Amino acid sequence: MLEVRELRYFLAVADERHFGRAAKRLGIAQPPLSRAIQQLERRLGVQLFERNRSGVTLTEAGDVLRKEAGPLVEGMRAAARRTHRAADPDRPLVLATKAGASHELLRALLDAHAAETGTAPIEVLLCEVGEQAGLLRTGTADVALMHRPVDDLTGFDTEDLLTEEQVAILPAAHPLASRAHLTLAEIENLPDLPIARWPRLDGTYPEGPGPEVHTQAQLAQLVALGKTLLVIPASSRAWQWPEHVAVPVLDAPSVTTVIAWPPHSTSRKVAKLVRTAGRLDVAG
Known part of the structure; x- marks a missing residue:
């Protein structure tokens, strides 16, 4: 043994x-x-x-x-x-989410949860891209807002909340920033504005000329400086700077925001929050 x-x-x-x-x-x-x-x-x-x-x-x-x-x-x-x-009946539920992601949905969820009687307070744990899975697996968070197919949902129970299109975040001074919409082909090989490279789920980075980014703050500044662009769900624009412009990308794959929790959870607090999330009516 x-x-x-x-x-x-x-x-x-x-x-x-x-x-x-x-x-x-x-x-x-x-x-x-x-x-x-x-x-x-x-x-x-x-x-x-x-x-x-x-x-x-x-x-x-x-x-x-x-x-x-x-x-x-x-x-x-x-x-x-x-x-x-x-063992602590008064402890808050810990909800992990990427900073700036699904902002309207998160606010609607917090408001709906607070309006119900007998609910536990919620502590929002803001994190960087891809960190929610680890926070759930280590027990640091009880539930998380995550994104399919971007995040690692392996082994979690989930409920779909919102499916939305994606936008390109560009420097406001770039010629493409004035376009009504774009395609992936138009932005994937821009010599003057390479797409930022986030780490994969295994921690490695994809090949490409774009800068390796680790945090959303780092990314936001690189876009404002005209060094890179990114493609993200439309609702993740909450952190957008005045120096940024968001342009819809017509053929980018849709992204679904889900609420995720460990499958062995027997917490009534978690179950109540999940039911509340499932009743939300948030447009993409």
């Missing part, structure tokens, strides 16, 4: 590639950490690390355990967070 403590120790060494740094990160001495890893290797009957003077590297077996153990340990942490929060 594997112990969570041993897996935590293993993951720290796997991340740091060094026993000393891993011990410092864990707040323990190095000798008991080394003994714990040796005990884990004996229990499994495999070698997890190749030791050398500069540190350690994962063996093939160690790489498999790293991939399997990470979600398991994080799941245990998430279970502990949800258990503690469930």
Whole structure:
């Protein structure tokens, strides 16, 4: 039987590639950490690390355990967070959403929820693109507003709330900013205005000449400076600057905003919020 403590120790060494740094990160001495890893290797009957003077590297077996153990340990942490929060009847529901995304829908949901009797307060947790899934899986958030097909909805229960078209956000001074509408072909290969590159779900970036962006604030400034453009759902224009212009993109795929929650949730507060969200009438 594997112990969570041993897996935590293993993951720290796997991340740091060094026993000393891993011990410092864990707040323990190095000798008991080394003994714990040796005990884990004996229990499994495999070698997890190749030791050398500069540190350690994962063996093939160690790489498999790293991939399997990470979600398991994080799941245990998430279970502990949800258990503690469930024991507090006065705690707010935590709703995660991308900053600036689905602004009108979010406001309508908060207003409708507040108008009902006996509802829990909602704490809105604003995040960057793609972060909602992690917040739900770790138990940091109870529910999230997410977008299909952009976000990772794997393993979550969802309910569709709003389907909408997309717009291109351009620098106001660019010639295309005066157009009534655009097509993807017209904006995908602009030498003077390459499309910004967001990280994929696996953290890597697509190829292309556009700048790699990490935050919406960074992106907004790059557009205002005439360095890039982006294509986003029309309702995500809440953060649009005066130096930006939004132009509909006729053939861009539609995006659906959903409310998502962990499938094993038994929270009545979550169920009530989901029912309220399903009754909203918000035009795209």
